[in-house]
Amino acid sequence: MIIHIVAGGPVEYIPELRKVHQDNVVWVGVDRGVHYLLEENITPFKAFGDFDSVTEVELSEMKSRLKDINIFPSEKNETDTEIAMNWAIKQKPTSIVLFGVTGGRLDHFLGNVQLLIKGIESGIPIKICDKQNLLYLKQEGVYSFKKRQDYPYISFLPVTATVTALTLEGVKYPLKNRNIKWGDTLCISNELDNEIGTFSFKDGILMVIRSRD
Template sequence: MIIHIVAGGPRNQLPDLKKTNNENIIWVGVDRGVHYLLEENIKPVKAFGDFDSVTETELSHMRKELKEIEIFPSEKDETDTEIAVNWALSKKPDKIKLFGVTGGRLDHFFGNVQLLIKGLQQGTLISIHDKQNVLFLVNKSKHSIVRSSVLPYISFIPITPNVTALTLEGFKYPLKNRNIQWGDTLCISNELDNEIGTFSFKDGILMVIRSRDLSPII
């Protein structure tokens, strides 16, 4: 089971949601993200939010279209997206993908990146997707990564203060047992030389970002 959560970030940052839709996907809407889904004729199974970013007409339409919509007060201890992620994790899915969580306020964006740690703690991969990037977090281990013409650039950023013994094989710029820490830009914008590359490290948490240039838009 894969759960897709669509939040209310700028509409122009969303990839084509229909291309990611299939019968194995469970859709969840957050605040204005519910409106985005309904515009694409995708009905989420759950909707969460304070809905302060939609009009009364749009909210009325959501109420008519959806069976399960939970409305929360604006003043609360969790963001709407965190509420949705917690619900999704309770379902024990294989993966959770977040959309509509980039391109707007930086405080919300960095908060959403922090939510990915919840997935690591519970053994569920949570990733963030927009029209230009995919990002996710990994724990120490050896990982494989496949070349993509759509997302050719690969960056590695330490989430913990230090990531030790980072090794990159099959990359244009390989590394061998290199320690990286907060503030380093050494591992920004690499590319694969081989069809499949590997990366490994001994300690820490690493953010992996796959990116492409803005044109053409897919």
């Protein structure tokens, strides 16, 4: 089972959800993200939020079309997206993908990026996806990645204060056992030379971003 969570970020950043729909995907809507799903004729399995970003008419439609809608007060200790994420992790899916969490307010965007740490803690792969980027975190280890025409660029940024012994192979700008730290832009915007590349590091948490032009 794969869980796709659609939050209420600016709709222009969200890819066509029908194109990423699969039989084994469970859709979850968050606040205005529920409206986005219904507009795509996708009925979410669950919905979460305070729904302060939808109209009364839109909320009434959601209530009439959904079997499971969870409404929370606007004043709470977690964002709507974190509430949905916590529920998703408890279902023990094979992976989680977040849509509608980029663009708009920077505080929400940065908070959503930090939610990816929950994937490290739970052992469940979690990605952020929008029209231009795929973003995920990795712990120390050795990883391979394929050339993708839709996401030709790849960047690496440290999440922890330092990532040690980062090695990049099969790429236009290779690297060997280099320590990178917060504030370094050394590993921004690389490209694959081969069909498959590898990256490895010994300690820390690394953010990987695949991007379009």
